[in-house]
Amino acid sequence: MDRRRMTLLGVGGLAALVIAITAFSIGDNLTYYLYPTEAIERKAEFEDGARFRLAGLIVNGSLEGSAGSLEFTVTDGGADIPVFHTGAVPPLFQECVPVLIEGAWDGERFVSDSAVIRHEENYEVPEEGGTLPSC
Amino acid sequence: MLAFLGTIGVAAALIGAILLVVRASVVARGKGGADLAGPVKLVVAGSMTSMAAMQIALALDDFSIAYLANNHATATPFPFDVATAWAALEGSILLWGLVLAGFTWMVFTAYRRAPDRLGAAALAVMGIVAIFFFGLMTTVANPFEVCVAAAERGCLDSSPFPWATADVPIDGRGPNPLLQNHIFMAIHPPLLYLGYVGLTVPFAYAIGALAISVPGAEWLRRSQRGTLIAWSFLTLGIVIGAWWAYEVLSWGGYWAWDPVENASFMPWLVATAFLHSALVQQRRGMLQAWNFVLVISAFALTILGTFITRSGTIASVHSFTQSAIGPTLLGFLVLVLVGSFTLFAQRGHLLASAPRVENMVSREGTFLANNLLLTVFAFVVLIGTMFPIILEAVTGTRVGVRGPFFNRLSVPLSFLLLLLVGIGPVTPWGGATPQLVWKRIRGPLVAGLIAGLLTAVTVTRNGWVVITVVLGVFVIASTGALLVGQAGRRRSKTGEGLAAAIARVTKGDARFWSGQLSHVGVVLVALGISFAANLSQHQEVVMREGDQVVFAGHTITYRAPFQQRHPGKTSSGIRLEVVRPNGSRVTLEPTHNFFPGHPNGVATPAVDTRASGDLYVMLLTLDENRVATVELDTSPMMWVLWLGGLTVAAGGFLSYRNRRQERAPARAEAVGV
Numbered sequence: 083m084d085r086r087r088m089t090l091l092g093v094g095g096l097a098a099l100v101i102a103i104t105a106f107s108i109g110d111n112l113t114y115y116l117y118p119t120e121a122i123e124r125k126a127e128f129e130d131g132a133r134f135r136l137a138g139l140i141v142n143g144s145l146e147g148s149a150g151s152l153e154f155t156v157t158d159g160g161a162d163i164p165v166f167h168t169g170a171v172p173p174l175f176q177e178c179v180p181v182l183i184e185g186a187w188d189g190e191r192f193v194s195d196s197a198v199i200r201h202e203e204n205y206e207v208p209e210e211g212g213t214l215p216s217c
Numbered sequence: 218m219l220a221f222l223g224t225i226g227v228a229a230a231l232i233g234a235i236l237l238v239v240r241a242s243v244v245a246r247g248k249g250g251a252d253l254a255g256p257v258k259l260v261v262a263g264s265m266t267s268m269a270a271m272q273i274a275l276a277l278d279d280f281s282i283a284y285l286a287n288n289h290a291t292a293t294p295f296p297f298d299v300a301t302a303w304a305a306l307e308g309s310i311l312l313w314g315l316v317l318a319g320f321t322w323m324v325f326t327a328y329r330r331a332p333d334r335l336g337a338a339a340l341a342v343m344g345i346v347a348i349f350f351f352g353l354m355t356t357v358a359n360p361f362e363v364c365v366a367a368a369e370r371g372c373l374d375s376s377p378f379p380w381a382t383a384d385v386p387i388d389g390r391g392p393n394p395l396l397q398n399h400i401f402m403a404i405h406p407p408l409l410y411l412g413y414v415g416l417t418v419p420f421a422y423a424i425g426a427l428a429i430s431v432p433g434a435e436w437l438r439r440s441q442r443g444t445l446i447a448w449s450f451l452t453l454g455i456v457i458g459a460w461w462a463y464e465v466l467s468w469g470g471y472w473a474w475d476p477v478e479n480a481s482f483m484p485w486l487v488a489t490a491f492l493h494s495a496l497v498q499q500r501r502g503m504l505q506a507w508n509f510v511l512v513i514s515a516f517a518l519t520i521l522g523t524f525i526t527r528s529g530t531i532a533s534v535h536s537f538t539q540s541a542i543g544p545t546l547l548g549f550l551v552l553v554l555v556g557s558f559t560l561f562a563q564r565g566h567l568l569a570s571a572p573r574v575e576n577m578v579s580r581e582g583t584f585l586a587n588n589l590l591l592t593v594f595a596f597v598v599l600i601g602t603m604f605p606i607i608l609e610a611v612t613g614t615r616v617g618v619r620g621p622f623f624n625r626l627s628v629p630l631s632f633l634l635l636l637l638v639g640i641g642p643v644t645p646w647g648g649a650t651p652q653l654v655w656k657r658i659r660g661p662l663v664a665g666l667i668a669g670l671l672t673a674v675t676v677t678r679n680g681w682v683v684i685t686v687v688l689g690v691f692v693i694a695s696t697g698a699l700l701v702g703q704a705g706r707r708r709s710k711t712g713e714g715l716a717a718a719i720a721r722v723t724k725g726d727a728r729f730w731s732g733q734l735s736h737v738g739v740v741l742v743a744l745g746i747s748f749a750a751n752l753s754q755h756q757e758v759v760m761r762e763g764d765q766v767v768f769a770g771h772t773i774t775y776r777a778p779f780q781q782r783h784p785g786k787t788s789s790g791i792r793l794e795v796v797r798p799n800g801s802r803v804t805l806e807p808t809h810n811f812f813p814g815h816p817n818g819v820a821t822p823a824v825d826t827r828a829s830g831d832l833y834v835m836l837l838t839l840d841e842n843r844v845a846t847v848e849l850d851t852s853p854m855m856w857v858l859w860l861g862g863l864t865v866a867a868g869g870f871l872s873y874r875n876r877r878q879e880r881a882p883a884r885a886e887a888v889g890v
Binding site: 172 | 589593596597605614620759816818835836846
């Protein structure tokens, strides 16, 4: 085999390896990112306990409990989902704040263990959603 | 009035850029000389005028300009009022234009010293990029639109015509709360932009060389200064950005593989690869085609980064709301990629008659491996960043990529890179026997293994930390042995002291040794990351007034909550008295800050930085009964990370300075057009 072909084979093999490892790793680390309206529409897909991220606003007056076992409702204006949150919370985690929580369906409620606040200035209602509750 | 001045500045710069492209292409094609000084000066003067107009408007609280109405407030204190000029989309493009004008001036001064076709071609490319950015400012990202429908705070509707009748709001909305919390946030965008925009310089010379078929490494030699300054500022911008995230964002971290962070990291990786491979071409004439690919990619990645951060495509901390700028930037990116690579495909083989790397056991061999690793690294980050965007664009499904994806791949790549950092500099150019290289790295490797063993026995059994220590000490020992060896040979000849000999050696090959300084910085960064990722401790506690907790050797007492009013913000927080492990005392005040016009507050952590490590305190919640939930973190030796980052950048700046000195005598070589 000549040198050129060997180099090509080597580089091609390496590229294939890198792409394979990348694809494999990314598949492991993807999470869906859904608004309450979509999460309810696609509930069947996630009934088996598959994790996803839920994005929405914490409904005013719904936050109860203390760190480690918080209950609140997340809304996108179109649908509301009751949430039981077991994990830590970021600073200023409170009502009327847009959040992104990760967890899975448990019956009619969403059980989450990680939460971040979405630091976006203008919280926008997704296309199919209704209007946001006043805060 | 100021809207007029600003608009005139932008228009002048745009006209200057168009004239520059027209005239510089005439010169570049060898069709005679033309005055390029006029257009360049117009670009510079225009961009300076527009930035000056913006700054005066900010100082005078001129809310007739929509950008100010939406991003500035009377109460915004110094220096954040100055920084507001680039805190949002339109202003950041304004800053981009100013920096681009500066780099165009830099390319022009080189051309003025020695006018030739390549210099003119590079100026034409700079002009094309300038047309795009000043064009943005006259269309989809106009920073001087006049507010024609005022809201209570801010502006509802605006007109691009500066003569429109203004409806002036009483006060503006003020900058995004996250952006007015720390001095780093004011200085980090200009640093990053000096890096981003600076990468236009090597791109311009590369495309210029391809367009008029100038073979060899001349374009590399010309763009060296630009590349080095861009790379150094990009490094500094990334470090300061990470430091800001740590001090302000209050999730206790400095890096989250956020798309915006990745946007700055990808061009850095490719530019780092280019710094090394450019050296190979200059020393050995190899990798010529590869250098074109790297430079075009680095520039394209800066445009992609701007698209990611400025189009609002990705939900991220820094993203801005959707506007027409997204598709425009994407269009420009496609134009850059298609145009550049078409040119490269047509002309590349004529210019890049590349001899191959014959012997992998050589400096160029290690550089080739380093380039491979760095580009794979950039590719991985690119996939992780773009995959969600592409998937959403194609299928409408929103997904996120978790941090572990990046960590899983970046950790082994970084370890391999560190290993190469230790081997490369002691491997001779042209080739050597494996025995020689082994002889040179054997000692340092043993030193690394001993250090690793000591770490495992006395500090931690954490495998990642031990591996990082082994590799880090290996690199430093390898570089140190090289330095001491060269200094020793000098001493035996001249009989001078060791310190004097070391100073002579490093001065004698200043380029090489400033590069080694950056390598030492890389080692420190690796150690800092490894410590923070593996040895930090966390605890969440609920505290009432007077409560005391013991955490990682610190005794922490909750004294009292407090409320403060500052110009432009109100803060509420708690006062904690901390007795450090060594018995000394410090008061920490983690707070929540609230800004008028913004519903959601921002938490600011309190950090006690000491040589042994940081105590990092976040106030999670504070209720009406004065009960506080507090998160406590400790990271050993965080300062190593910041020091390392600054050292990497310092190596770049030193190298820049030295190349500048080397250039000075070259004036005499000037040739006419």
